[in-house]
Amino acid sequence: MANIILKTNKLNKSFMSGTQEQQVLKNLDIEFYEGDFTVIMGSSGAGKSTLLYALSGMDRPTSGDIRFFDAEIGNLNNDKLAVFRRQNCGFVFQQMFLLDNMSILDNILASGLLVRGDKKSIVANAKELLEKVGLTEMIWRKFPSQLSGGENQRAAIVRALINKPRVVFADEPTGALNSASGTAVLDVLTDINNDGQSIIMVTHDIRSARRGNRIIYIRDGGIVGECDLGKYVSGDQIRHEKLKTFLTEMGW
């Protein structure tokens, strides 16, 4: 049995809209396991991104506990939480801002150097990841304002992965990418997962979801189903059909 990396206990998250309270996550109890590529799916507004933000410590729950490895993240103050996130987590979210006064490569190296001191290995890792997501050497020297949205997004993904985080949180990582760039990003996520890094990804995209081994379905802030797909194998049609059947059963 794989180690539990994240566990929630009666997780609730509400937002106030005027005087009305909207309860988005409702008493959620869930465990995530080391080495899994977990995919969270569900209809629009079901609470997927809210869950991802709470799990990753980007936002605080209204009530309930989240145990992340050995840390109860609700008990960490903001500074400790920031250090904890920097050391353990990578974030591949839609809004990921690169610093505009630094080249693409420097943006990535700066993130790496914040956590590790070994510049040589950080540079080597950065170049390998940049090539994998299809960003050529000419682009490494450019500044974010000189790149397309998709190029910036791929660079931001490299920055998120540079420290080899134990857990990568991804929210629609291929959302703004064309098919070839999307595949390159999914291939990188699959590679790092095969190397042992855990991934928790929210997506609407069945092609992205297919990369996961565990699919969780959320409706109205609660988990209503899950499907064990086994590890991704390219071109495995049976796996693909199993996912499609599961999603149909869930009313997707």
Ligand SMILES: Nc1ncnc2c1ncn2[C@@H]1O[C@H](COP(=O)(O)OP(=O)(O)OP(=O)(O)O)[C@@H](O)[C@H]1O
């Ligand atoms: N910061 C916020 N303030 C107020 N309401 C919010 C906030 N964030 C999310 N919500 C509300 O919580 C609900 C769930 O939002 P969430 O983004 O988690 O859904 P989702 O399942 O990720 O949807 P989608 O697939 O459309 O991205 C929505 O009704 C949304 O309006």
